[in-house]
Amino acid sequence: MNRHAQLVTAALTVSAALLLTACGSEGDDSSSDKIAGADTGATNSASPSVSASADGSDRPEIKLPDDMKMVFEGQQTGDAIKDAVLADNARAVSTVWQAMAYGNLKKSGMGFYYTGAALTGVYDYAKSNIAKNVSWAGTLRYYDRRVTVFDKASAAMTYCVDESKADLKDRKSGKRQGTTTSSDSYVFYNAGMKKDKAGVWQIWDLSEDRGSQKCRP
Incomplete structure (x- = not known):
């Protein structure tokens, strides 16, 4: 998947997200916007999810359109901390796609599950693609998800993403772009995560290895 691979999962890579922002609409003035939910100690203004988390945090609602599906493998490890990291990582990824799907930042x-440079990157990425009416449809599969816990408030997570069954689409017309599967359709990610005062595991750092041998079928 060539063009799709360059756009879709790049939303989860800070460096790629910032690069794509520079290619956005000239009329898109992201510098004047305040990132929702990014204030210290503030909670996101979105409605809380109907699915309560184990820690009781008032999380924002995440609801994706029917044609945008994600499969997260290995959600339960039996370790409470690892399971919490896995769950919040899945929610974090979903917030970026929710923004693009509905054109609503x-x-x-995103401000609930990302922080620092990672938050700036995904926010600017989503804003740029919303301005261009770019979204996606199909299925993304997240697999081989592994968590390393350093202490009660810091962890690292690695995982693979299979983009071969998803297409870019025009958000307004709904027209989908054809998919071409290649080695670049399989991506390896390494995420740095830390637990905030509300008990949410936030992504603060992320790196990508597209076409990684670790993720190819």
Whole structure:
């Protein structure tokens, strides 16, 4: 998957997200916007999810359109901390796609699950693609998800993403772009995560290895 691979999972890579922002619409003035939910100690303004988390945090609602599906493998390890990291990582990824699917940054929830440079990157990426009416449809599979816990408030997570069954689409017309599967359709990610005062595991750092041998079938 060539063009799809360059756009879709790049939303989860800070460096790629910032690069794509520079290619956005000239009329897109992202510098004047305040990132929703990014204030210290503030919670996101979106409605809380109907699915309560184990820690009781008032998480923003995440609801994706029917044609945008994600499969997260290995959600339960039996270790409470690892399971919490896995769950919040899945929610974090979903907030970026929610923003693009509905063209709404304020209620996306990105500011709840991302922080620092990672938050700036995904926010600017989503804003740029919303301006271009770019979204996606199909299925993304997240697999071989592994968590390393350093202490009660810091962890690292690695995982693979299979993009071969998803297409870019025009958000307004709904027209989908054809998929071409290649080695670049399989991506390896390494995420740095830390637990905030509310008990949410936030992504603060992320790196990508597209076409990684670790993720190819």
